[in-house]
């Protein structure tokens with residue numbers, strides 16, 4: 001029997017399907033994906049990082065790279081992306097943004113997202129302590145991403161000083177794609193797995209006034225959604241499975257890399273942002289980095305604060321902005337292809353509408369996860385001596 005999850009109410013909107021499509025940068029979730037998810041009755045999230053790449057005609061570039069944050073996180077493009085996503089949504093679901101706390105010009109992007117009509121702001125990759133102060137009295141839902149009950153307390157205490165609490169909270173577990181809120185070691189420890197962290201974070205959300213909790217990281221099908229709703233959550237955030245949709249904004253070659261990936265290709269790597277990141281490690285860029293090939297990197301876009309204008313890129317061996325943008329454009333040789341640990345389960349392309357119907361139990365799901373073996377995605381590859389991560 002399929003599970004029909006209840007609608008999700010956050011601040012001043014209600015979506016019929018409690019599925020948040022997670023923001024995916026650079027450019028994996030722009031207007032096409034976010035608009036389609038909202039149209040199907042969910043929360044469609046536009047990634048605000050590197051919007052300069054959406055349309056480079058009016059952007060100052062060097063070697064095809066948007067120059068400095070003004071061009072990289074571009075105002076005009078962000079406005080156009082939001083407008084287009086909302087048009088595609090046609091008044092259904094909700095359209096919002098994902099803003100990494102680590103990006104340069106964070107305050108500007110918060111203000112522009114509100115001006116562009118975002119109904120909610122999801123913010124992680126750092127503690128978004130200043131978010132309410134930048135949002136001011138705008139009637140927009142503010143949704144921080146957390147990794148533990150301690151972080152819930154920290155954020156709520158600080159936000160209360162600004163006279164508001166989170167409208168919802170996302171707990172992102174260590175099976176998610178891209179940057180992680182945990183150390184390399186924690187990512188494979190039972191204590192930090194989503195199932196085990198959820199009850200503790202739910203308690204904290206209850207203590208702060210029943211803040212709706214949304215869980216993310218490794219959620220795959222209707223049965224997973226039921227499992228977490230049984231625990232008491234109000235919604236799920238999913239990203240990797242949406243890469244296998246026609247509407248996903250990435251180039252077809254990006255989608256192909258995910259479709260062809262094997263379980264053992266998806267690992268944690270070091271990132272210049274300072275957190276472990278999960279992606280496909282058997283692609284040429286990461287293979288070169290692992291082999292010690294580290295060409296000098298000149299920082300053009302200055303995308304995130306913790307990289308210190310390319311200092312960290314040079315230590316890690318690649319530029320996060322350039323590599324993610326190359327992947328989005330389907331450049332296999334130089335791209336960095338983020339994926340959650342479920343990436344290898346993406347076996348077909350489908351429409352967002354179809355996928356949303358499967359997730360909400362209205363349609364049979366031929367890719368429902370049958371095995372249910374609790375696989376240790378981060379277990380050391382046997383005999384290789386290589387532990388949880390590919391890039392030590």
Ligand SMILES: Cc1cc2nc3c(=O)[nH]c(=O)nc-3n(C[C@H](O)[C@H](O)[C@H](O)COP(=O)(O)O)c2cc1C
Nearest residue numbers: 022023024025176177178217218238239240338340
């Ligand atoms: C390709 C890709 C890019 C991502 N980029 C971002 C991002 O820019 N900001 C962010 O907060 N999370 C990002 N994430 C994490 C997702 O929003 C989401 O929370 C997570 O991947 C959920 O797990 P799942 O992929 O197993 O469904 C990214 C994930 C993927 C797969």
